[in-house]
Amino acid sequence: MRFMMEKQIHIAMLIGALTKGGAERVLVNLADYFAEKGYRVTMVTQYQKENEYLLNEKVKRVISDISQEETTGNRLVNFKRRFRKLRNIWKAERPDVILSFIGKNNMMAILTSRFLRIPVAVSVRAEPKEEYYHTWMRFMARCLFAWADGVILQTRRCFDFFPEKVRRKAIILQNPVSxxxxxxxxxxxxxxxxxxxxxxxxxxxxxxxxxxxxxxxxxxxxxxxxxxxxxxxxxxxxxxxxxxxxxxxxxxxxxxxxxxxxxxxxxxxxxxxxxxxxxxxxxxxxxxxxxxxxxxxxxxxxxxxxxxxxxxxxxxxxxxxxxxxxxxxxxxxxxxxxxxxxxxxxxxxTYRPEHVYGGWEKFLLSLLKNR
The missing domain is CATH 3.40.50.2000 (Glycogen Phosphorylase B;)
Known part of the structure; x- marks a missing residue:
């Protein structure tokens, strides 16, 4: 833990956008909490849209989508370019830990950070069968989540979706309430x-x-x-x-x-x-x-x-x-x-902010300690 005391911890957060919804609000609330506690926080979103939650001014915003000029008619080429851009963001920002929310973002967080020695926590925000709605997505989630350092689930029922090797690193964390x-x-x-x-x-x-x-x-x-x-x-x-x-x-x-x-x-x-x-x-x-x-x-x-x-x-x-x-x-x-x-x-x-935020903070710091 000496490393944590001597260095400002840098937390990167990944989500599609900050449009007004439950998962987005949780992540924005977490970003605000960590920024006000003195952590360095970077919010990475694929898009920037209208009707978004406002971020704390201390939080850096990075857009990971490729530009219009980089976009082609080939979906595979576009995916490779998005993959490369997100991986380059991790290399440039060098966060100490990555927290990802929702669906494909979780898969991308795990894959793009491989071998960069950055712990990754992925969070499933809904019924897993709904969040991973295709057969191939369910297969990939069950496999790839074994590579994550931590898995955050919403309810005990969610555990049944995943194999034992994923359940062993999974935890339920309460949603922070404003x-x-x-x-x-x-x-x-x-x-x-x-x-x-x-x-x-x-x-x-x-x-x-x-x-x-x-x-x-x-x-x-x-x-x-x-x-x-x-x-x-x-x-x-x-x-x-x-x-x-x-x-x-x-x-x-x-x-x-x-x-x-x-x-x-x-x-x-x-x-x-x-x-x-x-x-x-x-x-x-x-x-x-x-x-x-x-x-x-x-x-x-x-x-x-x-x-x-x-x-x-x-x-x-x-x-x-x-x-x-x-x-x-x-x-x-x-x-x-x-x-x-x-x-x-x-x-x-049960849902007092100091109690809930403290749980998230303790969990993310434990991933650093384990690494």
Missing amino acids: AVFFRERYEGVREKTIVAVGRVDENKNHEMIIRAFAEIAQEFSDYKLIIYGDGECRKKLMELVEEKKLSEQVLLPGSIDNVADAIYKAHIFVLSSNSEGVPNTLIEAMVMGLAVISTDCPCGGPADLIENGKNGILTPVGDIASMREHLRSLLADTQMADKLGIAAAGMAK
């Missing part, structure tokens, strides 16, 4: 709102919430459903809202920056995903003390967080009727909703 969500639980009269937060895509299945709410909207005409987030399904959902004649009760305002303030006084938080790792938005809603309803989706993240009927409610994936009845139950029984919210707020102790 400090803005840690506040006294709101004890006043709650707003008559049902809220959902997340990327508006097929997997998040916000259509399920809209259809469930549509069946009880007249019964609870003073309530609104608000879905915060943007994505390819937003237009389709807005058309569904018009079709159901619910434009006064169902709102899709798009992405916002002040999520904590927006949901703080809400009556119910809903997560309707078909699959998830451990959903950041669900953790955030629970630590703030909201009553939550979530699909019991693979790879088991919501089930790890929710003790059904005690600190939240689990409902089957895609089951609109079940979602409708759970919504009706909590809207009709505000005392039950309040009881669930109070119990959910107890999670705040």
Whole structure:
């Protein structure tokens, strides 16, 4: 450990882009934590896109994609050039450890850093079978992860995807939650709102919430459903809202920056995903003390967080009727909703930033020590 005390540790992080999503938010939060603690941090992304999370000004940003001039009509040539460029970034930056997030990035991190004597930790952020959706990708992940120095998984169920040689170097680390969500639980009269937060895509299945709410909207005409987030399904959902004649009760305002303030006084938080790792938005809603309803989706993240009927409610994936009845139950029984919210707020102790960030820091430093 003497090496660590005498030298500023350099952590490189790899992800596709910093567009607003759960995994991207976790990595940006980690980058901010390490930068503020005095570590040197380099964020490597393949792309730079619109609607990205803001990076701490102390974090260096490097783009790894090849330029338009370097791009050819041959996919193999393009891959070789991207591979070479990323490997050259590692050679130039010389990080002490690489932390990679999501899918192909994990494979590229392992392959491009081979024989450079840089420890690599790869993180699977969702159900492995979903994140590695082709047969060849699943085969490669199971093989290549054996070369990684550390593997970060979301739930115990994720371990079943990998062979024993990968499981031996795998660990579950909790998602860091922004400090803005840690506040006294709101004890006043709650707003008559049902809220959902997340990327508006097929997997998040916000259509399920809209259809469930549509069946009880007249019964609870003073309530609104608000879905915060943007994505390819937003237009389709807005058309569904018009079709159901619910434009006064169902709102899709798009992405916002002040999520904590927006949901703080809400009556119910809903997560309707078909699959998830451990959903950041669900953790955030629970630590703030909201009553939550979530699909019991693979790879088991919501089930790890929710003790059904005690600190939240689990409902089957895609089951609109079940979602409708759970919504009706909590809207009709505000005392039950309040009881669930109070119990959910107890999670705040587990997800305190100093506890969670410390776990990530300890793990990454252990990889340096092992090397």
